[in-house]
Every structure is written in C-alpha cells, then in structure tokens.
Amino acid sequence: MKQGKLFVFSGPSATGKGTICRELLKDPDTWLSVSLTTRAPREGEEHGVHYYFVTREEYDRTVEEDGFLEHAEIYGNCYGTPKRYALEHMAAGEDVILEIEMQGALQIKKAYPEAVLIFVLPPSLKELQNRIRKRGSESEEQIAARMKTTLSEIELLPEYDYFLVNDDLDEAIATARSIMKAEHCKTAGTAQALIDKYKEER
Amino acid sequence: MKQGKLFVFSGPSATGKGTICRELLKDPDTWLSVSLTTRAPREGEEHGVHYYFVTREEYDRTVEEDGFLEHAEIYGNCYGTPKRYALEHMAAGEDVILEIEMQGALQIKKAYPEAVLIFVLPPSLKELQNRIRKRGSESEEQIAARMKTTLSEIELLPEYDYFLVNDDLDEAIATARSIMKAEHCKTAGTAQALIDKYKEER
Numbered sequence: 001m002k003q004g005k006l007f008v009f010s011g012p013s014a015t016g017k018g019t020i021c022r023e024l025l026k027d028p029d030t031w032l033s034v035s036l037t038t039r040a041p042r043e044g045e046e047h048g049v050h051y052y053f054v055t056r057e058e059y060d061r062t063v064e065e066d067g068f069l070e071h072a073e074i075y076g077n078c079y080g081t082p083k084r085y086a087l088e089h090m091a092a093g094e095d096v097i098l099e100i101e102m103q104g105a106l107q108i109k110k111a112y113p114e115a116v117l118i119f120v121l122p123p124s125l126k127e128l129q130n131r132i133r134k135r136g137s138e139s140e141e142q143i144a145a146r147m148k149t150t151l152s153e154i155e156l157l158p159e160y161d162y163f164l165v166n167d168d169l170d171e172a173i174a175t176a177r178s179i180m181k182a183e184h185c186k187t188a189g190t191a192q193a194l195i196d197k198y199k200e201e202r
Numbered sequence: 203m204k205q206g207k208l209f210v211f212s213g214p215s216a217t218g219k220g221t222i223c224r225e226l227l228k229d230p231d232t233w234l235s236v237s238l239t240t241r242a243p244r245e246g247e248e249h250g251v252h253y254y255f256v257t258r259e260e261y262d263r264t265v266e267e268d269g270f271l272e273h274a275e276i277y278g279n280c281y282g283t284p285k286r287y288a289l290e291h292m293a294a295g296e297d298v299i300l301e302i303e304m305q306g307a308l309q310i311k312k313a314y315p316e317a318v319l320i321f322v323l324p325p326s327l328k329e330l331q332n333r334i335r336k337r338g339s340e341s342e343e344q345i346a347a348r349m350k351t352t353l354s355e356i357e358l359l360p361e362y363d364y365f366l367v368n369d370d371l372d373e374a375i376a377t378a379r380s381i382m383k384a385e386h387c388k389t390a391g392t393a394q395a396l397i398d399k400y401k402e403e404r
Contacts, residue, residue, distance in 0.1 A: 003355070025352060070203035097336075103235065120388065121396070121400075124400070124403060125400055125403045125404070126403060138367065147404075150400075151400060151401065151404065153374075154396070154397055154400050155397055157335040157389055157393040157397055158389055158394070159394040160389050161388065161389060162387045162388055162389060163387055163389050163392075163393075163396060164387060170351060175307055175383060175384075175387060177380070178379070178381075178383040178384050178387075179379040179380075179383075179384045179387060181377060181381075182364065182377075182380050182381045182383075182384035182385070183384070185365055185366060185380075185381060186363065187359055187360055187362050187363060187364060187365050190365075191359040191360040191362075191365075192360070194323070194356070194359060194365060195356055195357055195359055198323075198326070198327055198353060198356050199353065201326055201327045201328060202327070202349075202353065
C-alpha cells in the first residue's frame, strides 16, 4: 500500500502559502494538518478545523509525551503540530500538508528528515511590497522592516528541499503538485519494496 | 539564466523508454542527445538524427580527449554519448534527455553526479511478457531468458534517482514531466544564486 508523505510549506509571510495549500487540499489523498493551540478561539474559528483548542495542561502533556512534530510558544500562547494525526494519515496513504512558520519547519526536518520542505518565495521583494501596500494595513516603515525580515528568512533557503516561486498562482500550484508527484517516484526508501514486488511475481 | 539539466531515461528493454522520450522532446527547451557510433548506418538512418556516424579513429580520439559522458563497445561496434553537445545545450538552458542502456546510465552518474537517472519500469513482468508476445518476434524460451535479465536489471534500481512505471503512457509522460519540473525547483545547487538575486534587489 502507498505510504503518504509529509510536505511542509513554509517561507516569509504574504507569499501565498495558505492559498496554495488550500488548493492542494482539493486533491484526493491529501490532508491538511491542524495545529493545537492554547490560545482562545477567535470569532468564526472552529475546534478541529482551524485549530484544536486545548488547555495548557493538555499542551504540556503532549510535549512530555513527545506528541508534537514541532511546537513553539509565541507571545505567551503555545502552538504545536500533533504527530499522531499526521502519522496516521500518512500510514493510510494520504499526503500530509503543513503550512507552518519557518522555525517550526526546520524543527520538523530535524525530527523527521523524510519531511519534504518547500520554501514559498515571492517573485521579487518589489512585488511582495506591492502586494502588502495594496492591502493598505501597514506603514512604509513596517513594510521596510518586513522586507529586512523577509531577506533574512530567504537566507534559510539551503535548509529547504525545494523552492516555489509564487508569481502566477496556477503555475505555483501546478509546480507544487509536480514536486509532490516526483517525491513519490524517488527510489530512495522504496527501491527494495519495488524489487521485491517484481521478484514475487516470478 | 536558467541552466538545463541532464535527464537519463534507462531501464529494461520493451518498457517504452523511447516513446516517453520522443513525447518529452515536444516540450520547448528540451533536447535529445544523439550518440556517436562506429557502426555503418542502416537504411533510413540519418547522420546527426539517429546517430553521428564516425570512423574508429574519430571515436578513439574522442575517448582520448575525454569527450564522452559514457561509451561502450558492443559486438565490435563502438557507441558513445558526446559530452560537448550535451553541456552546450544545458548551458543554453535546455534540458538534455538521454535514452540509454543501463550500464551507460550508471557510467554517466559516476562522471556527472548531477545527472538525474530515471528508471522506466513495466507495470509488471506479466504485462511485459504480454507486450513482447504480442510483437510475436520472440520464442517462449527467449521471453523467459529476457524476464531473467529484466529482473537482474531491476535490482539496479537503488542506483537510480527515480522510478517511472509505464502502465498508462500519458500518465507516465506526465509523471516524467513532473520529475523534470521538480528537479528545477530543488534548492541544492541553486539556493545561493536565489538568495543573491533577492539581495541584489535591495
């Protein structure tokens, strides 16, 4: 039976990771991991859809049980990617998609080297600035600071397996699908099972 | 400028490598390597299309000049994949496609580790036998011997980067395209150039 793989989409903010992941989810045999968090649900957020809302005790217990693929405390709230669901869905043959900030992605790669890390890039910093300006929610100073952060994040590119330039959205989604398809054709880790399959036929 | 890559399609005979490669050639920026050979042209074979027909002296000189990606003598005739054309086309941004027997493919991987080796597999040995039987050109003994060879060739799968099961031809071609596309999104070897590109923008 086909074993699913873990695909981690990460990269600077405002590059369109979320949109790409939501599109990929429409494919069969694809599952999006939902994080645990200790923060309170915001309006419209549903338990099990946007997050699993848990108590600090439940979160701490999961940490102690080594139940996270990655976890972090951000501004006093805790977030984590539960290991069990991801492993179960992969064992059932589904590809697991994670959209996650960059430090979490690198944590996952350390704990789970078979994870495929995909860095979503803007076509250019200029284009990224334009996109953020159009939203109108940030000052020029904030945008300048954000570009600085983005550049330092891009320096982490060598830690990732693939880059994905989100210039044209449809093209980026097609490329993401190509990466996922190609990963399922790698001989690494599967060659012996394939050889055995043909041998058994004899 | 985009650098082309070398994609080597190999595997047991009668798996449809040639058909897949001919289809891939229809894509823009794709070039099929033509081998040098010392054997005489057969009817219908054109110089520069099917082979470059050369003298033994020219062939030996190319060997001495380290001008082959791989070369071999088979039944007294010499064959080789010229290095220069392949490298030129890659430098011009084209993907170079090679359809080659398995020992040649492994030679290339040794000399040129960046080459991407793709092993074309039959859906099953049974299906491969059916295909050969339909051609009607081989005896049952020959088919049995060929299956033995095929199995020993499949044992070389771990030396390859990818496997490609040629069950449905269109699906196999689409998967080959996905592999080629994904290879162009690998950070290995390109991350620093990408980082520099974004830095220069500042």
